[in-house]
Amino acid sequence: VNRADCLDLDRQDPLAPIREQFLLPEDIIFMGGNSLGALSSPVVAGVDRLVREEWGKGLLRSWNEAGWIDAPHRIGNKIGQLLGALPGEIVVADSTSVDLYKLLISALRHQQPDRQVILTEAANFPTDLYVAQGIVDLLGPPTELKMVPRTEVLSYLDDRTAVVMLTHVDYGSGDVFDMADVTRRVHAGGALVLWDLSHSAGAMPVNLHGCDVDLAVGCGYKYLNGGPGAPAYLYVAQPLQDAFLSPIWGWMGHADPFAFRGEYQPHQGIGRFLAGTPPMIALAGLEASIDLWLTVGQEAVWRKSRELSELMIELVDQRCRGYGVTIASPRDPDRRGSHLALRHPAAYAIKRALTDRGVIGDFRPPDVMRFSLTPLYLRYVDVWDTVDCLVDILTGRNYLAAEYAVRETVT
Numbered sequence: 001v002n003r004a005d006c007l008d009l010d011r012q013d014p015l016a017p018i019r020e021q022f023l024l025p026e027d028i029i030f031m032g033g034n035s036l037g038a039l040s041s042p043v044v045a046g047v048d049r050l051v052r053e054e055w056g057k058g059l060l061r062s063w064n065e066a067g068w069i070d071a072p073h074r075i076g077n078k079i080g081q082l083l084g085a086l087p088g089e090i091v092v093a094d095s096t097s098v099d100l101y102k103l104l105i106s107a108l109r110h111q112q113p114d115r116q117v118i119l120t121e122a123a124n125f126p127t128d129l130y131v132a133q134g135i136v137d138l139l140g141p142p143t144e145l146k147m148v149p150r151t152e153v154l155s156y157l158d159d160r161t162a163v164v165m166l167t168h169v170d171y172g173s174g175d176v177f178d179m180a181d182v183t184r185r186v187h188a189g190g191a192l193v194l195w196d197l198s199h200s201a202g203a204m205p206v207n208l209h210g211c212d213v214d215l216a217v218g219c220g221y222k223y224l225n226g227g228p229g230a231p232a233y234l235y236v237a238q239p240l241q242d243a244f245l246s247p248i249w250g251w252m253g254h255a256d257p258f259a260f261r262g263e264y265q266p267h268q269g270i271g272r273f274l275a276g277t278p279p280m281i282a283l284a285g286l287e288a289s290i291d292l293w294l295t296v297g298q299e300a301v302w303r304k305s306r307e308l309s310e311l312m313i314e315l316v317d318q319r320c321r322g323y324g325v326t327i328a329s330p331r332d333p334d335r336r337g338s339h340l341a342l343r344h345p346a347a348y349a350i351k352r353a354l355t356d357r358g359v360i361g362d363f364r365p366p367d368v369m370r371f372s373l374t375p376l377y378l379r380y381v382d383v384w385d386t387v388d389c390l391v392d393i394l395t396g397r398n399y400l401a402a403e404y405a406v407r408e409t410v411t
């Protein structure tokens with residue numbers, strides 16, 4: 001493969017027109033979409049319309065007339081189309097961390113009295129672990145958290161397990177759990193399953209219903225491109241909804257918020273997982289981005305994602321040999337999400353040097369550089385140029401500059 005081949009692939013790419021919807025700076029290659037998705041023109045237009053028209057002119061009327069009050073359900077249903085959920089199974093609310101809290105507590109209550117163990121993998125994303133630790137701290141025994149090695153999770157499943165909480169695509173390596181198989185085995189063990197889809201939605205095919213998933217959460221600001229801190233979403237399978245209760249009884253989760261009754265009565269269905277007023281400016285950005293997502297064929301996205309990551313692996317294998325870079329993601333494309341993790345002892349400094357050269361990825365300790373292969377706005381030639389830049393930095397050893405040794409707050 002050479003650069004001209006990559007340019008050819010771009011010319012034949014059926015998703016190339018979608019890239020034109022994204023407002024990427026000319027001199028930047030953006031490989032960080034697994035951390036913060038890129039800005040698109042529909043998002044700018046959506047936020048602008050909400051602020052100037054709906055808020056500016058519609059004022060209070062917009063809660064009804066612009067459909068603000070239904071936004072968490074409406075956007076949830078749109079995300080549901082991407083994730084194989086039925087209408088009424090996903091709602092958009094709060095952050096992934098808060099949604100994890102709501103669903104874990106609900107699951108523990110549902111599984112009382114015998115099953116009170118949350119089972120997870122020790123290397124799960126820290127917020128998932130922290131939320132579970134906080135719940136155990138709050139509730140005390142017999143509530144318990146078991147954090148076990150990734151490859152052994154299911155061997156710890158027993159008749160005290162309430163819920164198995166896993167991240168579908170690992171935030172570090174990009175390794176993927178087999179959602180259908182794990183869910184089946186968790187159910188056979190009598191427990192519920194909760195999937196964190198933060199690195200899956202918009203990155204690879206997900207079929208919540210097809211896999212009979214009980215509970216799920218995920219970020220709106222990564223591959224879904226909803227904007228920095230965009231609201232998260234939560235999923236509760238329909239048959240469970242009436243038996244599940246959120247631990248946060250807010251007015252937006254009430255059966256009739258505008259009756260202003262003093263007694264809490266949960267909303268029918270998924271709406272009971274709402275708590276406070278929907279953040280409309282943020283939701284406008286997220287909705288516009290999801291609408292863009294719904295115009296593209298998911299299979300084409302997934303095909304390109306795999307082609308981009310296979311290309312990057314091939315180029316790294318060929319061109320970075322002898323410089324201490326190893327591929328930390330699975331080589332089997334069926335076991336990999338949409339980002340590639342490269343390991344190097346000086347990963348942080350190399351990431352900084354890449355950023356200074358206009359290639360933006362990120363770093364996760366102790367030694368991983370992450371590059372996301374986002375098919376909506378990344379070209380094949382961007383992968384070529386990224387590896388080219390990486391080779392240049394490795395050979396020139398510019399990453400040894402003293403300034404790159406100092407860690408910034410966000411890595």
Ligand SMILES: Cc1ncc(COP(=O)(O)O)c(C=O)c1O
Nearest residue numbers: 095096097125127167171196198
């Ligand atoms: C797997 C996973 N879960 C949760 C989060 C964070 O979620 P939030 O910031 O919405 O609480 C992240 C952020 O990177 C993540 O990778």
